[in-house]
Amino acid sequence: MSGALADLKVLDLSRVLAGPWAGQMLADLGADVVKVERPEVGDDTRAWGPPYLQDADGRDTSEAAYFLSANRNKRSITIDFTQPEGQRRVRELVAKADVLIENFKVGGLAAYGLDYASLQQLNPRLIYCSVTGFGQDGPYAKRAGYDFMIQAMGGLMSITGRADNEEGAGPVKVGVALTDILTGLYASNAILAALAERARSGQGQHIDLALLDVQVACLGNQALNYLTTGKPPRRLGNAHPNIVPYQDFPTADGDFILTVGNDGQFRRFCEVAGHSEWASDARFASNAQRVAHREQLIPLIRQATVFRTTAQWIAELEQAGVPCGPINDLSQVFDDAQIKARGVQISLPHALSGGVKLVANPIRLSRTPVEYRSAPPLLGQHNAEVIADWLGTQAAG
Missing domain, CATH: 3.30.1540.10 (formyl-coa transferase, domain 3)
Structure with missing residues (x-):
């Protein structure tokens, strides 16, 4: 691999969207991202359909479009780390890893000895990124957090939707899990910052990212409109609070x-x-x-x-x-001349369908461009390959 992050090893224990989005970003930039999944089941989003990827005969496969959106350029292995053997295997991989991404509930991995405190002793250079709904501390730390709920709690829905005096007024969520995606982008930025610091200190660190924190941070000018005036912004439909027309x-x-x-x-x-x-x-x-x-x-x-x-x-x-x-x-989006000229839609070979259409990474680097090495992996597709690559002679057993 020749990308900007070539030689970087990332162990991705996360599921659904925020963590996998961060992992896909690092993978697009050249990192070797290994996705650790539950045997037989895998990432929850593999089953979040329809729609599903279709084979050459137009029949649904087992891969949901949702999963395909966030797992390009990764390798998949299956490990049951609720069992001692699986915990041992993860620790072996952690010893070789630069980065670990996880989005389990606070304290969820401690029961298996896979929390930051435990793994930092094994690999002091490890960058350990935890993504949760509410962060590692505070009164809500133990709660599960989902994008829709966080859009509501974090104020986004209070400023999204038609104005109160209009027909159809009321709070509305954004049409994509935006808080998850933004958290993934913050996570990849934080990981890169921690890696830059590690190059100076030689030490890893723990990254604590909360969806709620990210949602509030991304209120941007609307948050400052409130903090400056003390008046909560109101819903304006498609209008802008500070610019007219x-x-x-x-x-x-x-x-x-x-x-x-x-x-x-x-x-x-x-x-x-x-x-x-x-x-x-x-x-x-x-x-x-x-x-x-x-x-x-x-x-x-x-x-x-x-x-x-x-x-x-x-x-x-x-x-x-x-x-x-x-x-x-979206049909007009992908048919737009500018979108076509910029190569925003790509296609990669896929074992179940022959090929899968994906959305390109928008980052354009002049010397180390994004490379599209592989489609989102099948469950456990790289079990033997990853163990051999990362652990070599330790692959036995």
Whole structure:
């Protein structure tokens, strides 16, 4: 392997999404990531379907699309570490590992001697990353945490959904397990930071990542809107709390997104819309005034946008340098010329189907690019191979 993280050995004991996403990130960057799974059952998400990967005859296989999304470039081995023999095997692998990722409940691995305190004595250079719902301490530490619940508890759903005065108002979750994915990205960043520090100190360390912490951290400007004013932000549908106009608008044949980021762009939008007077109106001349008078401005814009098609608006506004875009479904996304040009969809050989379509890693490195070595593995596909590679003569027994 020749990636940026070549020669890095990662033992991935995690399941579902946050931990596996971190592991896939490291694997894409060249690390040898070994996924440790339960015999016969494996990662829970192998069965989280339909949809399932289909074979050449169009029949469902045993591999769910969910599992395929987070386990590319890994090797799978099966170990029952609830048993002494399995615990011994994991410790043998840990002795050779640089990184271990796990997302068991707090204290869950201590019963098997696989907690950080135990494994750090075996391998002082080990970076041990724990991903939980609420972290290693605090009153909720023992609770299980799932993305949907964390989106609610962490405030994301309070600012997602239609405004209270609109039809269909109410809190709504994001359409993908975003908190899990963001936690996986934070985890991979933390692991890389710990590895950089280990290069100086020679010592590993424990990483404590909580989904709830990550969700609150990712509230971004909305968190600061609250901390600055003491007023909880409210749901605004597709509108922006700090910028106007910055939302969806109806067209003659659908809808489009208008994202005006400064006063110059607003003036150009007004000219294209045939309402240059809006830009000189004291209520709308600056962004701060547009935010204060959004209830007057937005209906005016909506009345104007319905007279042209989505394609017409996008063509004219792009010509004027005003950011805008269509609202695509996923078939339109993967058929988009820019997505195709950037190679966002890839395909890798797969034992059950001949090939599997996947989404490319968005990182572009000039000297050590991401490599797509293998499709998500079958359960236990690399049992003998990994033991031989990592343990050599210890493979016996």
